[in-house]
Amino acid sequence: MSGQSTYEPKTGFTKWLDARMPIVRLAHDSFVDFPTPKNLNYWYTFGGILAVCLVIQIVTGVVLAMHYVASTDAAFASVERIMRDVEYGWLIRYIHSNGASMFFLAVYLHMFRGLYYGSYKEPRELLWILGMVIYFLMMATAFMGYVLPWGQMSYHGASVITNLLGAIPLVGEGIKTYLQGGPAIGDATLNRFFSLHYLLPFVIAGVVILHIWALHVTGNNNPTGVSVKNVKADTVPFTPYYTVKDGFAIILFLIMFAVFVFYFPNVLGHADNYIEANPLQTPTHIVPEWYLLPFYAILRAVTFDIGPIEAKLLGVIAMFGSILVLFALPWLDTSKVRSMRYRPLAQQCFLGFVIACVVLGFAGANNPDDLVFKFGADKLAMSYTDANGGAAVRTFTEFAEANSFLATLPSSAAGALEVSASGFKWLWVAQIAGAYYFAFFFILLPLLGVIEKPKARPASIADSVHGKKKTTAAAVAATSPGPQTTGSLKPAE
Amino acid sequence: MRLVSALTACVAAASFIAIAQPASAEGKVLHPHGPHEGWEFEGPFGTFDQNALQRGYKVYREVCASCHGMKLLSFRNLGQKGAPFFDEAYPDENSNPKVKQIASEYMVAAFDEETGDPIQVAATTVTAFPSPYANEAAARGSNGGALPPDLSVITKARHGGASYIYSLLTGYVSPPAGLTVSPGLYYNPFFPGDTKPQWAGDPREAPAGGFLAMAPPLREGLVVFDDGTASTVEQMSADVATFLAWAGEPKAETRRMMGFSVIGYLLIMAGLTYASYRRIWRNIQH
Numbered sequence: 001m002s003g004q005s006t007y008e009p010k011t012g013f014t015k016w017l018d019a020r021m022p023i024v025r026l027a028h029d030s031f032v033d034f035p036t037p038k039n040l041n042y043w044y045t046f047g048g049i050l051a052v053c054l055v056i057q058i059v060t061g062v063v064l065a066m067h068y069v070a071s072t073d074a075a076f077a078s079v080e081r082i083m084r085d086v087e088y089g090w091l092i093r094y095i096h097s098n099g100a101s102m103f104f105l106a107v108y109l110h111m112f113r114g115l116y117y118g119s120y121k122e123p124r125e126l127l128w129i130l131g132m133v134i135y136f137l138m139m140a141t142a143f144m145g146y147v148l149p150w151g152q153m154s155y156h157g158a159s160v161i162t163n164l165l166g167a168i169p170l171v172g173e174g175i176k177t178y179l180q181g182g183p184a185i186g187d188a189t190l191n192r193f194f195s196l197h198y199l200l201p202f203v204i205a206g207v208v209i210l211h212i213w214a215l216h217v218t219g220n221n222n223p224t225g226v227s228v229k230n231v232k233a234d235t236v237p238f239t240p241y242y243t244v245k246d247g248f249a250i251i252l253f254l255i256m257f258a259v260f261v262f263y264f265p266n267v268l269g270h271a272d273n274y275i276e277a278n279p280l281q282t283p284t285h286i287v288p289e290w291y292l293l294p295f296y297a298i299l300r301a302v303t304f305d306i307g308p309i310e311a312k313l314l315g316v317i318a319m320f321g322s323i324l325v326l327f328a329l330p331w332l333d334t335s336k337v338r339s340m341r342y343r344p345l346a347q348q349c350f351l352g353f354v355i356a357c358v359v360l361g362f363a364g365a366n367n368p369d370d371l372v373f374k375f376g377a378d379k380l381a382m383s384y385t386d387a388n389g390g391a392a393v394r395t396f397t398e399f400a401e402a403n404s405f406l407a408t409l410p411s412s413a414a415g416a417l418e419v420s421a422s423g424f425k426w427l428w429v430a431q432i433a434g435a436y437y438f439a440f441f442f443i444l445l446p447l448l449g450v451i452e453k454p455k456a457r458p459a460s461i462a463d464s465v466h467g468k469k470k471t472t473a474a475a476v477a478a479t480s481p482g483p484q485t486t487g488s489l490k491p492a493e
Numbered sequence: 494m495r496l497v498s499a500l501t502a503c504v505a506a507a508s509f510i511a512i513a514q515p516a517s518a519e520g521k522v523l524h525p526h527g528p529h530e531g532w533e534f535e536g537p538f539g540t541f542d543q544n545a546l547q548r549g550y551k552v553y554r555e556v557c558a559s560c561h562g563m564k565l566l567s568f569r570n571l572g573q574k575g576a577p578f579f580d581e582a583y584p585d586e587n588s589n590p591k592v593k594q595i596a597s598e599y600m601v602a603a604f605d606e607e608t609g610d611p612i613q614v615a616a617t618t619v620t621a622f623p624s625p626y627a628n629e630a631a632a633r634g635s636n637g638g639a640l641p642p643d644l645s646v647i648t649k650a651r652h653g654g655a656s657y658i659y660s661l662l663t664g665y666v667s668p669p670a671g672l673t674v675s676p677g678l679y680y681n682p683f684f685p686g687d688t689k690p691q692w693a694g695d696p697r698e699a700p701a702g703g704f705l706a707m708a709p710p711l712r713e714g715l716v717v718f719d720d721g722t723a724s725t726v727e728q729m730s731a732d733v734a735t736f737l738a739w740a741g742e743p744k745a746e747t748r749r750m751m752g753f754s755v756i757g758y759l760l761i762m763a764g765l766t767y768a769s770y771r772r773i774w775r776n777i778q779h
Contacts (some may be wrong), residue, residue: 021762037775038778080565080645080646090742090744091748236779245774247766247770248766251759258755259752261754262748262751263749266649271652274649275642399697465778
């Protein structure tokens with residue numbers, strides 16, 4: 001994509017430097033002169049936004065690490081000390097804690113955009129995979145970061161996740177012990193999580209460089225999915241065109257970020273995490289942060305054994321599978337058309353996929369046995385020991401009936417009355433949405449490429465944008481019957 | 494406009510994640526509410542009323558502090574900007590005479606510099622609020638096995654925040670007929686819990702709330718306010734909840750004030766950048 005470098009060193013020093021280490025040339029070719037399709041919309045600004053997020057997290061994180069104490073006795077108090085006594089510590093910590101949510105919000109929109117416009121397809125498979133590596137590292141980093149304040153959710157969340165890994169056959173127990181630094185979560189766990197939480201962002205930064213490198217080899221995809229054919233007609237230089245467009249989007253994003261930091265700093269967290277960790281007291285609901293909820297829902301959706309594999313292990317496999325499948329995406333989608341703009345069926349399946357992800361998030365936040373809605377009024381269930389000594393349950397609608405039945409039972413039957421509500425469980429919601437999640441990748445995407453008849457695509461990026469404002473003879477001739485996105489365009493025949 | 498759809502998606506996603514937070518307790522519980530007139534310190538323009546903070550501190554000091562510690566606070570915090578006893582004449586909170594006097598009312602453990610013998614000395618402004626019990630076992634021992642939680646960040650650690658504190662303190666009612674309350678426990682419809690096991694009637698109609706080991710701590714006239722405010726249970730509850738909300742996040746006022754300048758600055762930047770964007774792209778079809 002990038003052709004000959006147009007950088008010309010002007011001063012003596014830059015000439016000297018360019019002959020020895022062309023770092024200015026690299027920056028010039030990557031961020032100034034880089035030819036970028038002229039039709040990128042605002043969905044393409046999340047890459048720049050994510051770079052800003054990473055820098056914000058690293059800068060605030062380094063400062064927080066100067067004041068944080070990684071010890072089970074002192075961690076909670078040290079975080080509150082940052083909030084109270086460190087100069088602007090409250091600001092730095094709220095930026096960091098809300099920054100994690102903003103980072104994930106942006107990465108999800110960035111990923112959905114890549115999915116919609118087919119940015120993972122040939123020749124950008126490696127670009128997509130590097131992005132998935134970054135996303136996976138982000139999840140690990142965020143999980144370990146959430147443990148550091150040593151609140152109730154920190155401790156019990158860490159406990160749930162490390163125990164999960166223990167479910168893996170043969171190596172599970174070993175991995176769990178290495179991760180916890182001992183037989184249980186304690187000081188050793190906190191210290192290694194702190195160490196890794198400081199390390200991984202720099203690994204992410206390294207992979208981000210590879211991600212940008214891969215991007216600059218293949219060039220940007222664009223909303224039409226049509227490759228750049230004529231650099232002069234189809235592209236504009238990154239600077240100033242996209243520096244200003246990305247800059248504008250970054251500022252809008254920062255405004256939303258600031259609204260959270262200054263006015264709702266705790267709304268994305270959980271109140272229980274302001275209670276210091278207590279291993280002996282388990283919170284009623286253990287939930288991860290919102291950005292991991294869909295995967296948590298998939299984990300808990302598997303409640304059945306398949307053959308010799310137990311439900312717990314299957315849940316772990318499903319959860320990791322739901323992330324790993326994204327790595328295989330470039331080869332699961334069989335369609336030759338990149339952009340879903342020209343794939344009417346895929347468009348609808350994609351919409352379903354976005355809905356499934358959001359629904360999984362809600363299912364992850366709720367207890368699987370809680371009801372989304374009820375079928376009719378609650379009933380009463382009496383469990384007792386029947387005449388043969390077996391356990392029996394009988395349901396009643398009226399309390400008086402239950403009472404008179406209880407009176408007929410011998411005292412040894414030990415009747416106990418409970419409310420029995422029947423309705424649609426969150427578990428089923430998670431199972432349906434989870435099934436769609438996997439079906440999207442393993443059935444719909446491979447199948448659609450074969451059965452779907454895509455709409456006509458513009459011949460080039462230049463044609464697609466020219467068609468918007470006025471019809472040029474060339475554009476019409478090249479794209480007859482014309483790009484579907486431009487309703488006003490009349491084919492001149 | 495494409496920008497609008499991208500922005501809407503961003504805001505929609507943000508609000509989704511804000512409401513996707515899980516529900517709280519197991520059994521039914523009444524939704525916490527603040528006083529009728531609402532909280533002065535909530536909302537983007539919210540500020541703490543210093544008189545309310547001082548009254549609230551007095552309620553804490555004379556009532557709550559006999560069982561509940563606030564180990565994350567030091568006496569000097571009471572004299573910082575925005576705090577109950579902040580005085581413009583003393584920008585350094587450690588020289589504030591009121592704060593010094595409050596601290597000196599407490600005796601804390603120390604040791605004799607020459608002999609090393611343990612002694613008791615008056616607390617200073619830099620001393621942390623002393624805990625009412627020597628350790629957790631002592632705290633549980635004096636409270637029938639229940640541990641009175643530390644109140645330093647209590648408004649951030651409970652769903653409903655200050656409104657929860659207010660509702661709990663004003664919400665004690667005599668248990669409805671049919672509800673057996675075990676000795677040493679008290680019924681409160683705002684306390685998360687499960688009343689079904691103690692309920693004689695239809696479990697579907699078990700009352701909301703739960704049982705806690707804290708007896709109703711406030712009664713009319715219990716604390717005499719220095720500014721002459723009538724000390725009704727509602728007044729004392731509202732004041733102590735205000736004090737606890739301040740204590741949970743002493744920098745909340747500063748934070749909200751700063752938010753205006755930051756967002757204002759960003760809005761101006763956004764306007765200028767958008768104008769530049771329109772100008773730079775004016776000759777490019779895209």
